[in-house]
Amino acid sequence: LAHGGGGRLTNQLIEDVFLPAFSNAALNSRHDGALLSAGGARLAMTTDTYVVQPLIFPGGTIGDLAVNGTVNDLAMCGATAVALSAGFVLEEGLAMETLQTVVASMRDAALVANVPIVTGDTKVVDKGKGDGVFINTTGIGLVVAPTSIGPERIRAGDSLIVSGDLGSHGIAILSVRDGLEFEGPVLSDTACLWPSVNALFEAGIDVHCLRDLTRGGLSSALNEIATVAGVRITIDEALVPISDVVRGACEMLGLDPLYVANEGRFAVFVAEEDVDRALDVMRGQTVSAGALRVGTVYERASGIVTVRSRIGGNRVLDMLSGEQLPRIC
Amino acid sequence: MTLHGAVQGVGFRPTVYRLATRLRLGGWVRNTSAGLEIEVEGASDFIQQFVTELRTERPRAAVVGVEEMVRVAPSGASGFEILPSDDSQEKTGAKSAAVLPDLATCEECLAEIFDPTNRRHLYAFTNCTLCGPRYSILIGIPYDRPNTTMRNFELCRSCRREYESHGDRRFHAQPNACADCGPRLRVVPETKEDPFAHVARALAEGKIVAVKGIGGFHLMLDARDSVAVRRLRERKHRDYKPFAMMMPSIEYVRRHCDLNAAEEELLLSGASPIVLLRPSSDNDFAPEVAQSSSCLGVMLPSSPLQHLLMREYPFPVVATSGNRSGEPIAIHNEEALARLSGIADLFLVHDRPIERTCDDSVVRVLPSRQGNRSQMLRRARGYAPLPLSVTDELRPVLAVGGHLKNTVAIAIGRQVFLSQHIGDLDSLETRDAFQSVIDDLCRLYRFEPQAIVCDLHPDYASTIWAQRRAGQLGIALVQVQHHHAHLAACAAENRVSGDYLGVAWDGSGLGEDGTIWGGEFFHVHQDGFDRIAHLRPFSLPGGEAAMRDCSRSAASLLWEIYGTGHAHFSEENGAGSLALLESGVNSPQTSSVGRLFDGIAYLSGAAEENLFEGQAAMCLEGAMGRMRTDASYEINHRDGVGDWSSLVEELLADKRCGMELALISAKFHNALANWTVSVVRESGHRRVVMSGGVFQNAYLSNRASMLLEAEGFEVFTHHLVPANDGGLALGQAFRGSRILEGVASCV
Ligand SMILES: [Fe+3]
Ligand SMILES: [Mg+2]
Ligand SMILES: [Zn+2]
Ligand SMILES: [Zn+2]
Structure with missing residues (x-):
């Protein structure tokens, strides 16, 4: 098995192994969360497992990620989180103090997101069989979006908004995990996105599609969407917000910030005429105060993502297999 | 008699006509989708003479690939005629008549343009069967005017007379035109x-x-x-x-x-x-x-x-x-x-439409022991899409090339049709061009691939395309390792069959062990290859960033030798690279000679960056000027690994002593050539195939060839096809077909 890192190999694993085995309508739609209806209520359900190293990093802990990640996946389905579960796999020898810090940050994140952690599970594995702490969270949400949300609603001419500057989470993790020093401190952007999403709904904006920009960054998220929607998404390099520190760090590391992970950023697709209002609404929320329109949707059956560079060319942003292996010969 | 190859639109039929009539043979000649078909009958001496003379009296622009002859019963024909093109094979199978490339204006046409008394005086679209556009105006095969972008221009009476008379240089010159009837x-x-x-x-x-x-x-x-x-x-x-x-x-x-x-x-x-x-x-x-x-x-x-x-x-x-x-x-x-x-x-x-793009080709001449030989750097106008004849009958495969300098190829029988240079697959526009060249080749030759062949690199745009397409068509996907494809291309164009020692020196390509290769010696055989030697690996801090910024490769070489504490890292950039080298973040391992060139170019002061592919190496080669010497650094070869560490140390010492760059560069180039010779000697092979972008370095390519040939080795280098990634598709087609056969014979 060599399917780490997200990207195309993970997709392949899902397509080859999991989908055929578990096939059903909700799963096959391949959203981050499933839409269900039960007793007349429109529900969303999602699950995610967190394996980050280090457990505590600038701007957050694995506990924040576990709460925010799942709440955000629900938000991307247009749902407000109702309850979370938390499952812990703890490695023997883990410092109690670390566990307490992680748990405290989970409690705080859940408070901010206004969601109770209603059930849980704990397993302790032998030393060497875990990596400190693994956390799984599952979330149930109530769909409040007035219309359906998803790639299939994207049309040529739609605009793409991102909620803030990109790449901080991935770079923050690298800086502590690998002891790299950059021009300044970089904090993870981990945050609960629901207030911003909710504000869009409350303002009556017809949101076509939402996606959080986690593993694989903006590029991977847009590639998945473009493929499903059968469109070409073009972003304008000059408009994509990236902080100077993150940009500098990416240059040094040889990484493309458009592929770097975020934990508190999302993309919104709306019709051209709704862009200005959507931006106003989003900028009114702390978590998306830096929202910007960065791209446009065009027709193209085969689905592709391109960046218009500063000098005018249209570079293709591919869905990469995992690691960024050099392609220059 | 059937002639395959580039035999249409070059005045072949009139030549056959003249020869047959002179020898008083009956029969006919016609174009078909496979090439040219001739039937002659008459006295057997004359038929023999016809066959012999046809081989020597071919039209200048014709390229005959394969010649087939069968004996048929006489039909009693006495006259000889030129029949209309036969499209009966239209419905079946692949077409294999080669499309001729675009040809530069011939002497005769040139003379007419500058002759004030000629009716084509100063006419900018003059051409004949010896010259003019072909591939760029072709819509379909067979090559007839209605199948070209000239179909919208109705021939005037004078032009039609030329077009229809056997004796005229413009007999069936499809783009024939004049100021009265042609493009403006x-x-x-x-x-x-x-x-x-x-x-x-x-x-x-x-x-x-x-x-x-x-x-x-x-x-x-x-x-x-x-x-x-x-x-x-x-x-x-x-x-x-x-x-x-x-x-x-x-x-x-x-x-x-x-x-x-x-x-x-x-x-x-x-x-x-x-x-x-x-x-x-x-x-x-x-x-x-x-x-x-x-x-x-x-x-x-x-x-x-x-x-x-x-x-x-x-x-x-x-x-x-x-x-x-x-x-x-x-x-x-x-x-x-x-x-x-x-x-x-x-x-x-x-207003003469261009049906397909074709860049200018780039060629240069290298002196060698056999005299001056040309080396193709970019194969496009004037050469594409002429097929390359190979030794083996190949499976019908589509090969999609690399990521940069992309070309694609299709294999039909013993011919590989290699596309014109398409470009770097980074931009949307080039991706579209890539798709349309593939569609175009398949349509022109009515080609249905049995398999698609691509590189091992999962993220080359060509690989991603191939995976998806093979899935859609339900056909096999065959992946060929980058350097194996380079070597197969060189072996194919030189018609080398059987085992050989392959030297693949390159920028970088994904190896079978997941590291980046590019300084490889392969024992290549029927079933594949064994990697018998390679350059000592080092890290590329920052991956692709290291391919632009040569200081990163340089820092990596120093770090391998001296470790962390060395004074060299106080230099600019060094510190950033050092952090990456120590943490291993985004620092893939490579055995690439191309990257060694970058590091050495930086350490010697010849260049700091690659703003385009191979720039630093070009600077380092250029720095030699007219310096010629046998002095050399040494690459220590032990257990299949070429260690460059003493080379780097001596080079730094030379630089400190103020040695001139020309000499430093020559010693470095010589070290690489000497290393090749020692590995080849040890390998037991007599035949050496050299490929990969590094061999575009004229000095290195020459020096290694001459040293090897002086010891009696037989050396094969690229001439018809680029040593860079522009040649990959040929090697993929050749090797991919073999792999497919192997799979079939195992089943
Ligand atoms: Fe290459
Ligand atoms: Mg998730
Ligand atoms: Zn001419
Ligand atoms: Zn005319």
Whole structure:
């Protein structure tokens, strides 16, 4: 098995192994969360497992990620989180103090997101069989979006908004995990996105599609969407917000910030005429105060993502297999 | 008799007709989708003579691939006729008649254009069966006028008479035309002045002119005008890469460049490529034309339009393809006008449509023990899509090439049809071109692949495309390791069969162990290859970033030798690389000779960055100047690994002592050549195949070949196909077909 890192190999694993085995309508739609209806209520359900190293990093802990990640996946389905579960796999020898810090940050994140952690599970594995702490969270949400949300609603001419500057989470993790020093401190952007999403709904904006920009960054998220929607998404390099520190760090590391992970950023697709209002609404929320329109949707059956560079060319942003292996010969 | 190859539209049928009639043979000749079909009957002596003479009296432009003969019962025919093209095979199977490339204007046509009494005097679209556009105007096979973009031009009476008479040079010259019936020129913005006089004046004023050529648009401007060249660089966003030049005449080239007979022959050939030449001291080109290179890309006018323009403006002009950097060449008038409007000040266009793009080819001549031999650097106009004949019958596979300098290929029987240079697959426009070249080749040859062959690299755009396409078609996907494909390409073009020692030196390609290879020695055999030796690996801090910034490779070499504490890291950039090297973040391992060149170029002071592929290596090679010596550093070869550490240490010591760069560079090049010889000696092989982008280094390629040949080894290098990734598709087709056979025979 060599399917780490997200990207195309993970997709392949899902397509080859999991989908055929578990096939059903909700799963096959391949959203981050499933839409269900039960007793007349429109529900969303999602699950995610967190394996980050280090457990505590600038701007957050694995506990924040576990709460925010799942709440955000629900938000991307247009749902407000109702309850979370938390499952812990703890490695023997883990410092109690670390566990307490992680748990405290989970409690705080859940408070901010206004969601109770209603059930849980704990397993302790032998030393060497875990990596400190693994956390799984599952979330149930109530769909409040007035219309359906998803790639299939994207049309040529739609605009793409991102909620803030990109790449901080991935770079923050690298800086502590690998002891790299950059021009300044970089904090993870981990945050609960629901207030911003909710504000869009409350303002009556017809949101076509939402996606959080986690593993694989903006590029991977847009590639998945473009493929499903059968469109070409073009972003304008000059408009994509990236902080100077993150940009500098990416240059040094040889990484493309458009592929770097975020934990508190999302993309919104709306019709051209709704862009200005959507931006106003989003900028009114702390978590998306830096929202910007960065791209446009065009027709193209085969689905592709391109960046218009500063000098005018249209570079293709591919869905990469995992690691960024050099392609220059 | 059936002749396969490039046999249509070159005056073959009239030649056959004349020969058969002279020998009093009955029968007929016709074009088919496979090539040319001839049936003759008569006295057996005469038939024998017919066969022999046909081999020697072939039309100049024809390239006969395979010749088949069968005996049939006589039908009693007495006369000989030229039959209409046979399309009966239309419905079945792949077509294999080769499409001829575009050919430079011939002497006869040229004489007519400049003859005031000729009816084609000054006509910019003059051509005949010996010259003119072919591939770029072809819509379908067989090559007949209704299957070309000339179908919209109705032949006038005079042109039709030429087209229909067997004795005429223009018998079935499909693009035949004259001022009365053929394509016309137009200048945008419009002018009442003569188009050539108008364009010449613009050039003299330092303007940039987009000129519609055979396979696309050229941007032209006076090559002596520094300001104009700088303006073009600014508008094209092409800061350093050398521009090619068109020179008015061979006499002009002789005066301003060092030129040998082989180079002269290439410049004047039907393919009319860009030839890399050394400028002589007496030249007046702006230095901005080719700053980072000791070589100049030079071509001569190859269409009547260019000849007429060069007569009006007899000075060297920059002639670079009309695209933004990284985008394929523009072909359609509207598209070109739109895309080039920010670059060109005016346009010289015409109404003969270009059906497909073809960049200018780039070739150079290398001296070797067997005399001067040409080396293809970019294979496009004038060469594509001529097939390469290979030794084995291949499976019908589609090979999709690499990620950069992409070309694609299809295999039909014992021929591989290699596409024209498509470009780097980074941009949307090139991806679209890639798709349309594949569609085009498959459609032209009615080709249905049994498998698609691609590189091992999962993220090459060509690999991603191949995976998806093979899935859609439900056919096999075959992945061929990058350097194995390089070597297979070289072996295929040299018709090497059986085992050999392969030397694959390259920028970088994904190896079977997941690291980046590029300094490899393979024992290549029927079933695949064994990696018998390679360069000592080092990290590439920052991955692709290290391929632009040579200080990163340099830091990596030092770090491998000296570890963390060494004083070298106090230098700029070194600190950033050091952090990456120590943490291992985004620092893949590589055994690439190309990257070693980068590191050495930096440490020796020859270059700091690669703003285009291979720039630092070019600088390091160029730094040798005319230095010739046997002095050398040493690569210590132990247990299949070539260790460069003492080479680096000695080089640093030489530099500290103030040794001149030319000598340092020569010692480095010699070390690599000597290493090759020692590995080859040890391998037990007699035959050596050398491929990969590093062998575009003329000095290294020559030096290694000469040393090996002096010891009696048989050395094969690239001539027809680029040693760079432009040749990968040929090797993939060749090797992919083998793998497919292996799979089939195992089942
Ligand atoms: Fe290569
Ligand atoms: Mg998730
Ligand atoms: Zn001619
Ligand atoms: Zn005419």
